[in-house]
Amino acid sequence: MAQKLLILRSSARAFGVTSARSFGTSTQLKQKSGLVLGLYAEDESGQSILTPAGKRFDQSVDGQLSKLIQSSGPVLKKGKTRVFFGLPGYSAVAVAGLGKKGLGYNDQENINEGLEAAAEGANLGVWKYQGPKSKKAKPLPVIEPFEKSGTNWSNGVAKADAQNFARRLMDTPANLMTPTIFAQEAASVLSKVNVEVEIHDQKWAEEKKMGSFLSVTRGSDEPPRFLEMSYFGASNSLSKPVVLVGKGVTFDTGGISLKPPGKMDEMRADMGGAACVVATLKAAATLKIPINIKGLVPLCENMPSGRATKPGDVVTAMNGKTIQIDNTDAEGRLILADALWYAAQSPNRVIVDMATLTGAMTVCLGQAAAGVFSNSNEMWEELQKASCQTGDRVWRFPLWNFYTKQISEIPGADLNNIGKGPGGGSCTAAAFLKEFVGDSVWMHLDIASVMSSSGSEVPYISKGMAGRPVRTLIQFLAQLGGSK
CATH class of the missing domain: 3.40.220.10 (Leucine Aminopeptidase, subunit E, domain 1)
Known part of the structure; x- marks a missing residue:
């Protein structure tokens, strides 16, 4: 009981x-x-x-x-x-x-x-x-309001349930949450709240010439997947959607640029961006937020093998730009690059990507907030307002040309997947992603700093994967939709 x-x-x-x-x-x-x-x-x-x-x-x-x-x-x-x-x-x-x-x-x-x-x-x-x-797992306590509370209570439950869903996806062992399983889980959950889900396979990605995304998938025996999800909450189904893009590396060894073994098991949660996208869509549909949303999630593993991409290899992204891959452990930006360009090819209100992208963000912020990069002051202010409401904070970082030069002024390709200068790793990663959004309004959330919880930084989130910043994203969408 x-x-x-x-x-x-x-x-x-x-x-x-x-x-x-x-x-x-x-x-x-x-x-x-x-x-x-x-x-x-x-x-x-x-x-x-x-x-x-x-x-x-x-x-x-x-x-x-x-x-x-x-x-x-x-x-x-x-x-x-x-x-x-x-x-x-x-x-x-x-x-x-x-x-x-x-x-x-x-x-x-x-x-x-x-x-x-x-x-x-x-x-x-x-x-x-x-x-x-x-x-058998112990049943969790049943939480009920003591007195009638209208929609406030049910709305809060929907937001918390969404974040807990993201936590479960992130904490599930990688052999039980492969790209295929993740896609099936997302489709199963979202179909129940009237979100349309398409699961694209490797052949589809090849046809789209997603060479940057596919370069990461080569080392794994697990086939890649690309999730495309659509929620139509606006009164006009043709109104421009907010596009959410999430990094979906279901396990990250670093590839040939192999990570050290300490805490590598935590890389089961390197699909935290993907988990947050799916969870946010689930909550938006449950709460019937009056806005259209498109969710895009490239899913794969980053593994070393005889087929894996090697440091120094050059690949061509969907937008035609060539990328020299000097570090195969900087793979998140590679799969996001093609997903962002795919998003930018259709009319959109704003593209928001989220990824457990750089350890440098944890060095900058600890676990206090997610880092944000944006080409829009208006959208940044809306996101910051949302974070103040939820208590799950964000902090803005620069997108200066200084960082663009560090990933673009190279002799052998249009771009390098790592910056040539010392430090600023989160900023050069964001500068790299900026090359794939075209003229779209865009925000990049580096959520590596809030991927996990030790149980003390945020006292109401126990030890494990955190599912942050799902509630801030939900609040952001509600604001854009004109609701509280």
Whole structure:
């Protein structure tokens, strides 16, 4: 039997707490129903303030909860909890600190601290990857709102479920999430929410002259796939779509430029961009966001073999540009190049690509945010606004000609897949991708920095693959569609 957890307006960014204090006996936890509610920091009189629903619950138990809070210790800090036992109706009641009431946008942190998103935080916080084990997986707690909440709760659940779906795809072992399996999984899930899915094979890519994409696929025995997904949410089905492009390397050894063995297993999640695209489409369709979306995902493995691309090889991309491949571990930009050019050949509102592209981005940002490069100030501002709303932040980097010169001023080809200068690896990678978007409005999200979670950076996301920044992408699309 799954445990049931009822939520009273707790904060998404406070729900996944780092510590908790308990008051009562642990044996009471064997019962199956619990309650979580929020507590704001003290007001001018020095008293902590329960949320409105929390106050109503406190009244229903004759003020017992507020008395317990006052006698249990100092003021509860933001992100901390205390758990109480013995209150009527529930085996345990947890109180989560929400910080000061009435907080708004923090321009130093680039985040709206006043937003409460209980459904998102709760459903992200209790989820964990449970892989193929011989023992039956433990059921996850069932999360329900304590009181009726209209569409806010169901919308939050849809966003969290989408991110959890991306987390599952990313954490699944590579032998169980090959390009073919990924494509079948995406088609199975998206067809249920009326998203059209086409799965293209290697012959199709050859016919499209996607030499850059196919150069990465040569070393693997697993056949490549190219996903094309269409969601028609706008009232006019012919209106220009937002195009989402995701890197889909289902396992990355580095190819002939072999990676060191330490943590190579994490490269099962090098299809994080693809996972985020599919998950975002799933949520957009579920929420019926009034906008048209096209999703494009090149899928393959990057493996060493006698057929694999060698350092120094030159290939021709779909747009006719030649590329000298000096590092086969810089493969993400190669598969994205043809996908971006394919996207640019049809009318579009904006192309947004996302990829676990460079380790340099993690060096720059740690796990605090995803890096963004864009040729549009307007679209960047919309994405930043969305990230402030969701708490899953983004940070902009430059697309200067300085970086373009580092990948284009070479003697043997039009472009090199790595920059010739020291440092700036994320910027030269973005400059490379820029060569394949034509005149389209475009944003590139380097999500390598937010690929995984140790369980401490974002307290409501447990250890494993993070599925970020799905909720920010959903919010971005909602804004473009004219909804909240």
